[in-house]
Amino acid sequence: xxxxxxxxxxxxxxxxxxxxxEGSKEKSSTQPQASESESSTDMQSExxxxxxxxxxxxxxxxxxxxxxxxxxxxxxxxxALGYDTESTTVSVPIAYEGMKEDDxxxxxxxxxxxxxSIAEPYFDSGEVVNLTTNLTGAKYTLAVPTYVAEGGLQNFxxxxxxxxxxxxxxxxxxxxxxxxxxxxxxxxxxxxxxKGFTLVESSEAGxxxxxxxAIPQKQWIVFLGWEPHPMNAxxxxxxxxxxxxxxxxxxxxxxxxxxxxKGFTEDYPNVTKMLKNxxxxxxxxxxxxAAIDDGATPHDAALQWLKDNPSILNGWLxxxxxxxxxxxxxxxxxxxxxxx
Numbered sequence: 509x510x511x512x513x514x515x516x517x518x519x520x521x522x523x524x525x526x527x528x529x530e531g532s533k534e535k536s537s538t539q540p541q542a543s544e545s546e547s548s549t550d551m552q553s554e555x556x557x558x559x560x561x562x563x564x565x566x567x568x569x570x571x572x573x574x575x576x577x578x579x580x581x582x583x584x585x586x587x588a589l590g591y592d593t594e595s596t597t598v599s600v601p602i603a604y605e606g607m608k609e610d611d612x613x614x615x616x617x618x619x620x621x622x623x624x625s626i627a628e629p630y631f632d633s634g635e636v637v638n639l640t641t642n643l644t645g646a647k648y649t650l651a652v653p654t655y656v657a658e659g660g661l662q663n664f665x666x667x668x669x670x671x672x673x674x675x676x677x678x679x680x681x682x683x684x685x686x687x688x689x690x691x692x693x694x695x696x697x698x699x700x701x702x703k704g705f706t707l708v709e710s711s712e713a714g715x716x717x718x719x720x721x722a723i724p725q726k727q728w729i730v731f732l733g734w735e736p737h738p739m740n741a742x743x744x745x746x747x748x749x750x751x752x753x754x755x756x757x758x759x760x761x762x763x764x765x766x767x768x769x770k771g772f773t774e775d776y777p778n779v780t781k782m783l784k785n786x787x788x789x790x791x792x793x794x795x796x797x798a799a800i801d802d803g804a805t806p807h808d809a810a811l812q813w814l815k816d817n818p819s820i821l822n823g824w825l826x827x828x829x830x831x832x833x834x835x836x837x838x839x840x841x842x843x844x845x846x847x848x
Contacts, residue, residue, distance in 0.1 A: 561775035563831050567595035568603045568612035571682060572712055573806075574736055574764075575617035577796040578642070578788055580810035582616065585824065586779065588844035590831030599684035600626055607769040608635040614772070614783070618765040619734075621756045622648050623686040627767070637773065639766045639780070643736075643788045648687060649760030650678070650748045651733030653723050657746035661728070664694075664750040668701035673728040676705050679718050680732050683709045687732045690754045699754070719743060734762075736793040738801050764788075782828045782837070792817070811845070818847040 569579045583593040606612035630636035680688040722729040747759045773780045799809035828837035
């Protein structure tokens, strides 16, 4: 199996001795493989004769619940087709270095335009391929509890007015995240009068814990918000206006893209076909994430969602075969998942 290279990534990212703390690598639970007894007379797709490099597919993901959801769902389907998948959780910059160095194949979490400054140099050099859009209708920008908006903080330009109430802090997620970088850029450039503010970096879970703790006390807090995510149902929250120059227009309207390493499409034409077919929805991701928040693992939450919504596989697997190229993919995956 291909694994993220500690030595290579450390050299590329920090040009020296910074150790790469490998994220929580979670190999997707083994799914039943396509049955050898399936009828060989079934209509074969046009991809049937394409030869894959091997059956080993490595994902890289960041510690966001939405990307954990989509990555788990994709691994389940590929495992059912006969591939052997693994996923490693790292920061956004390390994800791109991993693909650049051929240590990771696929990243399903390219949020644009917020990741533009991180991702575009890799796209421009050809070291990473922006393969397709997998989600539309997303958003990513700063948010506040609605009682804070009702108190007068409704715009990026309002943040500095309430510096004392906010204790001079803006809450982000993990270090290296694109949203954090945008906040830090605003502070460094004194955009909206934010010079002197502190970016509090932690994690998705850590930031949301801060929000959850602040709301019962009606404490003022500004934090990174995005959709799809269950936070939109759990918290009475308001997205801030006026951040177009940093997070993009329409409250940080975003699309999410599937990225692959250079050469992946030639090495894995069948998987590439599935990835190009694959479209997620806000409803799908919100439902899987809600199950994760209720205690399910990403794998179990995604597996149950696929079993409950098998019709989505029709589009994902159009023209896709099993890993050996010998059988149509759709009936093989449905049989592995135990659905009709």
